[in-house]
Amino acid sequence: MKKTNNNQYGKNARKPRVGRSGARMNAANDRSQKNAGKPRPVRENKPVKASRSRQQSAAASSEHTQVIQWYPGHMTKTRRRIEKDLKLVDAVAEIIDARIPVSSRNPDIAGLTAGKPRIVLLNKCDMADPRATAKWVSYLSRENVRAIPVDCKSGRGVDRFVPALKELLSSRIERYQAKGMVNPTMRVMIVGIPNVGKSTFINRIAKKVKAVSADRPGVTRGNQWFTVAKGFEMLDTPGVLWPKFDDQTVGEHLAFTGAIKSEVMDTELLAVRLLELLRELKTPEFIERYKLSEEDLSLPGYEILSKIARNRGMLIAGGEADAERAAYTLLDEFRAAKLGRITLEEP
Ligand SMILES: Nc1nc2c(ncn2[C@@H]2O[C@H](COP(=O)(O)OP(=O)(O)OP(=O)(O)O)[C@@H](O)[C@H]2O)c(=O)[nH]1
Numbered sequence: 001m002k003k004t005n006n007n008q009y010g011k012n013a014r015k016p017r018v019g020r021s022g023a024r025m026n027a028a029n030d031r032s033q034k035n036a037g038k039p040r041p042v043r044e045n046k047p048v049k050a051s052r053s054r055q056q057s058a059a060a061s062s063e064h065t066q067v068i069q070w071y072p073g074h075m076t077k078t079r080r081r082i083e084k085d086l087k088l089v090d091a092v093a094e095i096i097d098a099r100i101p102v103s104s105r106n107p108d109i110a111g112l113t114a115g116k117p118r119i120v121l122l123n124k125c126d127m128a129d130p131r132a133t134a135k136w137v138s139y140l141s142r143e144n145v146r147a148i149p150v151d152c153k154s155g156r157g158v159d160r161f162v163p164a165l166k167e168l169l170s171s172r173i174e175r176y177q178a179k180g181m182v183n184p185t186m187r188v189m190i191v192g193i194p195n196v197g198k199s200t201f202i203n204r205i206a207k208k209v210k211a212v213s214a215d216r217p218g219v220t221r222g223n224q225w226f227t228v229a230k231g232f233e234m235l236d237t238p239g240v241l242w243p244k245f246d247d248q249t250v251g252e253h254l255a256f257t258g259a260i261k262s263e264v265m266d267t268e269l270l271a272v273r274l275l276e277l278l279r280e281l282k283t284p285e286f287i288e289r290y291k292l293s294e295e296d297l298s299l300p301g302y303e304i305l306s307k308i309a310r311n312r313g314m315l316i317a318g319g320e321a322d323a324e325r326a327a328y329t330l331l332d333e334f335r336a337a338k339l340g341r342i343t344l345e346e347p
Pocket residue numbers: 123124125126127150151152153154192193194195196197198199200201212213214215216217218219220221237238239240
C-alpha cells in the first residue's frame with residue numbers, strides 16, 4: 001500500500017530538520033521518518049542557535065537528564081472534547097511557541113483536527129530570535145502551512161489573523177451566503193500546548209479580557225466559547241500535551257519554556273540542562289546578568305548554577321550556595337526572556 005506523507009505541517013510537507021537535535025525534531029512530526037536519529041549539520045556564525053557542540057555537551061552530561069512527562073487525566077478529557085467540538089467549528093487555530101516551534105506542536109493535533117482549515121500562530125515572538133522566526137515563517141509557508149508570527153503580549157501581528165481567516169474560509173463563507181446567510185458566524189477552535197497563550201490570544205482578538213490567563217500551565221479547564229466580535233466566536237481549550245515524548249529534548253524544551261507543571265520535574269536538574277545550552281549560546285544578557293567569566297562557563301553545569309547562586313547572594317545556612325533558589329531564578333528569567341531572545345529550534 002502506498003504510504004502517504006500527511007504530517008502535521010501539511011500534506012506531503014517536508015519534515016523540518018531542526019537545530020539542536022535533528023532526531024528529536026523529526027520525530028515530533030513522524031516517529032518513523034527515515035532521518036530520525038541523524039543530527040543536523042551545523043552552519044557557522046549563528047549565535048542564537050543550538051549547535052553541534054551543544055548536542056555533544058548535552059550528551060556528555062547525560063547524568064543530569066530526567067524523564068519529563070506530564071499527561072494528567074484532564075488532558076485525555078480535553079482530547080475527547082476537542083474531537084467532540086470539532087464539528088461545531090469552521091476552522092482551527094493552533095498556537096505554537098516561536099521559541100520551540102517543533103516541540104510545541106502537539107503531534108496529535110494534526111490527526112485530531114484533520115479536515116478542518118487551519119492557521120498556525122507562532123506566539124511569543126517577542127521572546128524568540130527574530131531571525132529564526134522569519135525563517136520559520138518562510139519554512140512553514142513553503143510547506144503550505146498558513147503561519148502568522150504574533151506577540152500577544154503587545155498585540156503585534158494579531159490583526160493579521162482575521163483577514164487570513166477570512167481568506168482561508170472564503171469558499172465556506174460563500175457557501176453560507178449562497179444559502180441566504182448574510183453575515184455567517186465564523187467559529188474557530190483555539191488549540192495548543194499548555195501556557196502557550198491561547199487564552200491571551202482570544203483576549204487580544206476580543207480587545208478585552210474575556211478568558212482567564214496566567215503564567216502557569218493548566219489555567220484553562222474545559223472548553224469555553226467566547227464571542228470575540230460580531231459574527232465571530234472562538235472556542236478556548238485547555239492546553240494539551242501527548243502521552244509520551246519519544247525524545248527527552250522535547251520534554252526539556254517544553255519544560256524550559258514553561259509548558260510543563262513544575263511539580264512534576266526536578267528544577268535543579270532542569271536548570272543544569274538549561275545552563276548547558278546557555279553556556280554555549282553565551283548571550284550577552286546571560287553573561288552580564290549572572291556575572292560569569294569564561295572560566296565559569298567552562299565549569300560543569302551544576303557548578304555554574306552554584307556560581308550564579310553566589311553571585312546573586314543566594315546562600316543557605318553555613319554560607320553554602322542555594323542552588324535550588326538559583327535554579328528557580330534561572331528558569332524564571334529564561335522564561336521571561338531576560339537572558340536574551342532565544343529560539344531553541346530552527347527549521
Ligand atoms: N511575552 C509574552 N507572553 C505571552 C504572550 N502570549 C501570552 N503570554 C503570557 O503567557 C502566559 C500564558 O498565557 P495563557 O493565555 O494563560 O496561556 P494558555 O495557552 O491559555 O494556557 P493554559 O490555559 O494553561 O493552557 C501568560 O502569562 C501570558 O501573559 C506573548 O506573545 N509574549
